Amino acid sequence: MNFLDITLDLLSGFGISCLLFCLTLLFAIPLGLLFSFCTMSKHRFIKAPAKVFVWIIRGIPLMLFIFVIYYLPGLIGGASVNIFNTIDREITVAMGASQLMWHGRFLAVLIAFVINYACYFSEIFRGGIESISKGQYEAGQVLGLTKSQIFFKVVLKQVVKRIVPSMSNEIITLVKDTALANAIAIPEIIKCAKDMASTQALIWPIFYTAAFYLLFVGGLTLLFGFVEKKLSYFRG
Amino acid sequence: MSILEVRNFTKSFGDTPVLKGIDFSMEKGETLAIIGSSGSGKTTLLRCLNFLETPDTGKMYVNGDLLFDAEDKSHTSDEAIRKKRLHFGLVFQNFNLFPQYTVLENLCLAPKLLAKERPDFKAHKKEVLAEIEENAKDLLLQVGLSDKMSAYPCQLSGGQQQRVAIARALALSPDILCFDEPTSALDPELTVEVLNVLRSLAKKHLTMVVVTHEMAFASEVADRVLFMDEGVVAFDGKSELAFGADCPCARLRSFLGSIAK
Ligand SMILES: Nc1ncnc2c1ncn2[C@@H]1O[C@H](COP(=O)(O)OP(=O)(O)OP(=O)(O)O)[C@@H](O)[C@H]1O
Ligand SMILES: [Mg+2]
Numbered sequence: 001m002n003f004l005d006i007t008l009d010l011l012s013g014f015g016i017s018c019l020l021f022c023l024t025l026l027f028a029i030p031l032g033l034l035f036s037f038c039t040m041s042k043h044r045f046i047k048a049p050a051k052v053f054v055w056i057i058r059g060i061p062l063m064l065f066i067f068v069i070y071y072l073p074g075l076i077g078g079a080s081v082n083i084f085n086t087i088d089r090e091i092t093v094a095m096g097a098s099q100l101m102w103h104g105r106f107l108a109v110l111i112a113f114v115i116n117y118a119c120y121f122s123e124i125f126r127g128g129i130e131s132i133s134k135g136q137y138e139a140g141q142v143l144g145l146t147k148s149q150i151f152f153k154v155v156l157k158q159v160v161k162r163i164v165p166s167m168s169n170e171i172i173t174l175v176k177d178t179a180l181a182n183a184i185a186i187p188e189i190i191k192c193a194k195d196m197a198s199t200q201a202l203i204w205p206i207f208y209t210a211a212f213y214l215l216f217v218g219g220l221t222l223l224f225g226f227v228e229k230k231l232s233y234f235r236g
Numbered sequence: 237m238s239i240l241e242v243r244n245f246t247k248s249f250g251d252t253p254v255l256k257g258i259d260f261s262m263e264k265g266e267t268l269a270i271i272g273s274s275g276s277g278k279t280t281l282l283r284c285l286n287f288l289e290t291p292d293t294g295k296m297y298v299n300g301d302l303l304f305d306a307e308d309k310s311h312t313s314d315e316a317i318r319k320k321r322l323h324f325g326l327v328f329q330n331f332n333l334f335p336q337y338t339v340l341e342n343l344c345l346a347p348k349l350l351a352k353e354r355p356d357f358k359a360h361k362k363e364v365l366a367e368i369e370e371n372a373k374d375l376l377l378q379v380g381l382s383d384k385m386s387a388y389p390c391q392l393s394g395g396q397q398q399r400v401a402i403a404r405a406l407a408l409s410p411d412i413l414c415f416d417e418p419t420s421a422l423d424p425e426l427t428v429e430v431l432n433v434l435r436s437l438a439k440k441h442l443t444m445v446v447v448t449h450e451m452a453f454a455s456e457v458a459d460r461v462l463f464m465d466e467g468v469v470a471f472d473g474k475s476e477l478a479f480g481a482d483c484p485c486a487r488l489r490s491f492l493g494s495i496a497k
Contacts, residue, residue, distance in 0.1 A: 139332035142286050143346035143408060144322045147314060153345065157336045235390035236335030 006196065006205050013192030014212045017178040020106070020188065024113040024174060031114060032121030039126055057119040062112065063180050069112040070105070070184055084108045102186045109181045117174060124166050128159040161231040168224040172217050237300050239264040239443055240285075240412055245294035247280055254280045255291065256467035262412070262460075265441035269448055269458035269475065273491060276464040278447045282414045285445070287321040298323045298411060322350075325410035329417045331397045333389040339400050340385045343372035343407045350408070368407075375403040379433050395426030399433055406437075413437070415446045431457075451495060455479040463488045 001009075038050035057065065074082045087104025095101065132155050140150035182191040189212055193205040238261040247255040254277045262268055270278050283289040285296070287304075290312075296304040303320050311320075333342050347368045351357055357364060376382050379399040389397055398418055405413055415434070419427040431453050437444060438457045448454055454461060454475065461478035463471035463485065471478060471485040483489050 133332075135328060135330060135332035136334070138288055138326075139328065139334070141288065141318075142321060142324070142326040143404070144318055144350055145346060146318060149349055153349070154334055161336075234335045234388050 001196075001200060001202070006202070006208070009196070010189055010192055010205060010209060010212065013187055013189035014209075014216075016102075016106070016186065017175075017181070017188040017212075018216070020110060020113060020178045020181055021175055023110055024117055025171065027110075027114040028117035028121055031118035033125055035118055035122035036125035036129065039122060040129065054119045054122060057116055058123070062116050062177060063183055065116055066109055066112040066180060066183055069115075070108040105184045105186055106181070109184065109186060113174075113177070117170070120170055121167070124163050124170065125159070127166075128163040129155065131162055132158055157231070158236045161234075161236065164224060164228050164231065168220070171224075172220060175213060175217055175220065238262060238297070239266075239299060241297040242285075243295045243297075245281065245284055245291045245296075247277075247284060247289060247291050254467055255284070258294070258464075258467075258469055260462055260469060260472055262443060262445070264443055266459045267438045267442075267444045267446065267457055268460050268462060269446050269454035270462045270464060271448065271451070271454060271491075272464035272470075277467045278464055279416055281464070282326065282416050282445065282447055285412070285414060286324045286326045287317050288326075322408060323411045325405035325408060325413040327398070327401050327405050327413070327415045327418050330421050331389075331394070331401045333397055333401055333404070335389050338386045338388055339376065339381065339392070340369070340372055342389070342400060343375060343404050344368050346404075347371070347407050372403070372407055375406050376400075378406075378436070379403045380429070393426060394422045395429045398422065398426075398430045402430075402433055402437075406442075412443045412445060415444065415448070417447055417449060420449060449495075451479070451492065463491065465491070 035050060035054060038046050039054060041047045041050070070084060071082065073084075077083070084104035084107060087107065088101050091097075091101040091103050092099075136154055136158070137150055140154045145153065178188055179190045181188045182194070185191065187195075189209050190206070193209050196202045196205045241261040243259055245255050245258040246253065258277075258281060260268075270281065272278055280289060284291045291304070291306055293306045294304075295302060295306070303323065311317075334345065337345060348365060351364050351368060354364075373382065373385065376385060379402055381396060381399055381403070384392060384396060384400075389400070392400065398421075402415075402418070418434070419430050422430065427450070431450065434444070434446065434453070435457055446454070446458065455478070458475045461471065461473065461475045462469055463478065465487050471483075471488045477483060478485075478488060479492065483492075
């Protein structure tokens with residue numbers, strides 16, 4: 001295998017990493033917002049379970065949580081077969097592929113990632129929302145705005161400004177956490193490199209993967225810098 | 237008919253009674269100054285008028301209509317309260333401008349959102365929005381900030397921010413505009429510019445309730461004075477009487493005396 005082949009192979013793995021990254025963000029941000037509202041709820045029966053849930057998810061390793069999601073449906077359903085593996089097998093058959101497909105297991109990882117990151121995000125959102133002064137809400141109220149208008153038109157942008165630094169940290173961690181998908185053999189970039197090591201005795205591609213992460217994180221860092229600059233026109 | 241009539245407002249926070257039966261009324265065009273020592277419940281009263289706190293007992297009439305009744309819990313939905321509070325405006329001690337919006341946007345935000353609820357909005361969208369902006373610019377002219385229209389709040393001095401806050405409250409044309417110590421967060425030299433705006437509003441016979449520690453201002457501008465002491469109205473009368481030598485209320489005399497020192 002020459003350098004180009006290896007690069008392309010790793011790139012296809014990194015595509016899966018990126019897909020996991022993007023889908024996690026897409027679902028975890030709204031879900032995190034929902035969780036943050038639950039943990040700030042006035043109703044005890046919403047607030048307490050939400051807090052406990054967030055505590056549990058933040059307290060266990062993401063790797064462990066991936067296994068939990070992967071094995072749990074089978075355990076609960078009493079079925080001896082794992083539904084995620086079943087999906088994989090059926091897709092493999094349907095596509096007539098020679099290798100076992102990974103979409104079912106990807107779903108398991110995605111669920112674990114979304115829930116895990118929604119919990120982390122929810123704490124960041126809660127901190128941001130609670131840091132906005134009561135006066136902003138009251139000013140909105142006396143001007144006859146509805147609760148949702150106050151949230152979306154008055155508070156949200158100020159919250160976004162305040163949470164950009166901590167969100168950027170968390171999102172960069174997410175990029176690197178996608179490597180955990182290889183715990184259930186999803187062919188993300190590090191799995192690809194490891195396979196090359198075992199099948200072709202090539203070690204350096206493992207190190208080469210760092211370049212992909214660094215480039216991606218570099219791009220994100222620029223993006224966050226840009227967002228921060230965009231929001232620097234006001235103080236609040 | 238009085239524009240505002242408050243009957244027997246009481247309010248406790250936990251076990252602490254803060255308002256212990258407040259009664260007063262106001263005529264249209266009147267400027268009412270509320271004075272009193274710290275902790276006497278002035279802010280709490282203003283917040284009750286603006287539905288930011290709910291009194292434990294009491295009734296409130298605006299233009300003769302029953303707007304609030306502590307007994308009647310049937311009209312306490314967010315939506316009902318939102319409509320009712322538009323009779324009042326409130327200017328806060330610390331301005332509470334929206335930092336991400338320009339001065340003009342601060343003024344137009346609420347009127348534009350409210351206009352969208354009007355059934356004829358879609359048909360006259362352009363004219364309605366243009367009218368709101370014209371009105372906002374007019375108000376900025378009145379508070380002397382036409383040149384700051386596209387500035388952000390962080391680029392303004394405290395006095396300018398407070399004048400914007402006043403214009404923002406005026407943009408909804410409330411029946412009664414309330415001020416909670418509008419100058420107490422300001423340096424003395426900035427106080428003057430805000431008080432001048434209040435003076436001009438009083439001249440235009442806007443109905444105003446002003447909680448203030450500026451006794452000189454109260455005696456000059458207010459038509460009437462409400463002196464609050466430990467949650468009750470200890471004095472309610474013409475400002476000439478309140479600040480005159482023959483003020484009938486001993487506690488008010490000693491309060492004014494203690495401030496003058
Ligand atoms: N949300 C609240 N919870 C508990 N106590 C409160 C609350 N708001 C006000 N109080 C108490 O109510 C009393 C009256 O407060 P209020 O702010 O109305 O006084 P004030 O006359 O405006 O005083 P100041 O001149 O210092 O502004 C104070 O003792 C205060 O501690
Ligand atoms: Mg006060």
